[in-house]
Amino acid sequence: MVDAVKAKVSIGRASVVSNPKVPSGRAPVNPVRRRKRRRQWLPYVLLAPAIVMELLIHIIPMLIGVMMSFFKMTQLYLGNWRQAPFAHLDNYRLAMDFNQPAGKALLHSFVVTIAFTVLVLAFSWSLGLLAAVLTQRPFRGRGIVRTLLLVPFALPIFASVITWNFMAQRDTGVINHVLVNQLHLTQGNPFWLIGGNSFVTLTLVVVWRTWPFAFLMMSAGMQSISDDVYEAAVLDGAGILTQLRRVTLPLLAPVNRVLVLVLFLWTFNDFTTPYTLFGDTTPAQADLISIHIYQNSFGTWNFGTGSAMSVLLLLFLMVVTGIYLFFVNRRTDNA
């Protein structure tokens, strides 16, 4: 594990160093060729443990999952899974036949997840940006404010989400207490954990958990924007909004590129939050795809179909990530 972490960090660093936007200070000096060649094996040896761990932890399980999706992996073959019959594309056909209940449910869950992801991303990013801009200039107690803003992200996920579950209870929860008993906003107690409102609750909780991360990343990015740039902008008569649009956002672009992608992947795949919030019975209106796949594998003991759905999800995420990186990189090349 530790090796893997180190490798990731070092890869991350390497990519920063090789970033063409970073001024390297001095032009590359041609070192002594022979010495360089002798040293070429060293990076590979250093990376080897990380690559082995990566294979063991990530790649091989993934390949096994892909393999499973082509087999009829039901309860009958759990004990002797080597005998599971080859299913051709049956599992995929089942998952993709949108006229049948199984496919229809998967499609529904997919649409819910897309809507959920877009909303969470939009709110988390905007809130994060707002907070980062407001705390960009030093003021008394800035450290404390920043720390407080980060609390939702730092709390253990189970503890914070289960608290939301208590708060969202219909009869005893504090949300209804405030909305109904104190403010008299609605007639009768609304439900927050079942029915249509469950989607609202889930989105709120995930935004609450996610936006501090956006705030953290953008704050860190803003640290590297020099005050001189702002001074120059002010001299040219730029107001606060123009500064934001013309100075802050363009200079934050590299951070945002990574941030949006990471937020997208996390939110799209979120399992712990809905599972903790709703327990074993997720309402259809908030049926996120990761939960849906889990229920289809473990609920019906049909791991073949579950794997097929996972592979479809993986393909979708790969395509989206690929397109995203393609466009984002092209834009920076043009810039």
Added chain:
Amino acid sequence: MRLNKTATAAVAALMLVPLAACSSSGATKGSDKANTGATLTYWASNQGTSLANDKQVLTPELAKFTKQTGIKVELEVVPWSDLLNRVLAATTSGKGPDVVNIGNTWSSSVQATGAFLPFDDATLNAIGGKSRFLAGSMSATGVAGQPPAAVPIYSMAYGLYYNKKQFKDAGISSPPKTWDEFLVDAKKLTTPKHWALSLEAGSKTENIHSAFTLSQQQGGSWFDASGKATFNTPANVAAIKQYIDFMQTDKIVNPSDAQYSNGTEALKDFATGTTSMVFWQAAQASLKELGMNPDDIGVAPVPVPATLAAGGKPVTSMVAGINLGIFKNTKNKDAAIAFVKFMTSTPEQQMLNKTYGSLPSVTDAYSDPAFQAPNVLVIKDVLSKSAAPLPQVPGESQFEKLVGAAMTSLFADAATGKTVTSAQIAAALAAAQQQVTD
């Protein structure tokens, strides 16, 4: 640019968080005690008030077993939320405990995996013979006609628990026997501040248990003789309609119950007097634990229709309980059988079931006066006379998941003010049936 670099490193580190979570599950260890020969690994289910409580109850009993036989037992109490997944993982990897508790409704499904040692006649004779066990509990141990996949150790059945004091205050002298009487009483008990009945309406498991019993009374069934799903039948629709109507039409259940899903909340409402009735299995011990005055606890069989429909059976409960199974690839088969024999012996059955508030699975254990108390006798009568096992077919676990999910979602509709019609129930059941894979 240093900060930017730090930020990138932070992203990289954070992306590894899920990875770290993965690796921790990989560390779960099975039993690799092949060589010591006489050490068994036992996964017990959570029967007491907590995992620690179970450990406390079982440890001295296991010590007795070690003293008698010289076989050591390594105990792990597994919470219900994990047990099935753990059993599945052990089944797939071939590495697991020697002996394990399972919910008896899983019997046929785990039997189909072939991972459990079948209790054929020779094995059954080694633990004292099939006739020692209650016939009802024995009917929930696997597909009929095949050797049982596991033997019952704790038995339970549903009863209608009612609050004697609240019944008396409302002028009701005896618990209802038919659904008509039940509704009359329930309406008397329901006031703007008080509900007559609490239901664990967000729990798939509780919902299908009730759907099963009510469908039996309507002459329905969820699987045909060949094990094919028959979810969408008029009898099954009527059963679910009757159950949801307690909330929707009869208005004797708080709509909030639709979000009760963790298997304790409805009982808690009853124990604290918030409701006057609840359908529950062997709740006596838990109710005392929750602080209910034992004198107020009444129990009666679940009501039946005044006149049974064609083919309807006077079933008032499923056969509930816990079975004990042996993993087929155990390296200590004889020791495992000796352990099952010990756990199903009369003294252990008396001791453990008394502690857990469940019923013994072997007939001779009922000589203990603790099992002659009036409330216990009601449940015992249900178990021996009017309980039927859930469908003993490999697809049972799919029934629990698919129909259970359909019912919780219908309950959510009813609670949030939408009308649930028979046609909608039929459509939901048809969709569930189409998702059954064999």
